[in-house]
Amino acid sequence: MKKIKITQVKSGxxxxxxxxxxxxxxGLKKMNASKEVEAxxxxxxxxxxxxxxxxxxDI
Structure with missing residues (x-):
């Protein structure tokens, strides 16, 4: 399965x-937090x- 990297760039x-x-x-709790997940x-x-x-x- 393809993986993607998601980064939070704006506040919740x-x-x-x-x-x-x-x-x-x-899995994003703070600004600029990144996570690699399955797509x-x-x-x-x-x-x-x-x-x-x-x-x-994309990764």
């Missing part, structure tokens, strides 16, 4: 509770919901 402060929980589910349909759906807060790179 003043966002909806759903978006905050999505960031936590992706499953579930992960890609979560990334799509908060893509305005993230930077996504």
């Amino acid at each position: 402060i003043d966002r909806s509770e759903r978006q905050k929980q999505t960031l936590i589910a992706l 499953t349909p579930q992960i890609l759906g979560m990334v799509r919901k908060v893509e305005h807060l993230l930077k996504v790179e």
Whole structure:
């Protein structure tokens, strides 16, 4: 399976509770935190919901 690197570039402060929980589910808790994850349909759906807060790179 393909891997992607996601980096949080904007704060989750003043966002909806759903978006905050999505960031936590992706494993991102702080600004500029990065995580390498498998590009499953579930992960890609979560990334799509908060893509305005993230930077996504292919590995």
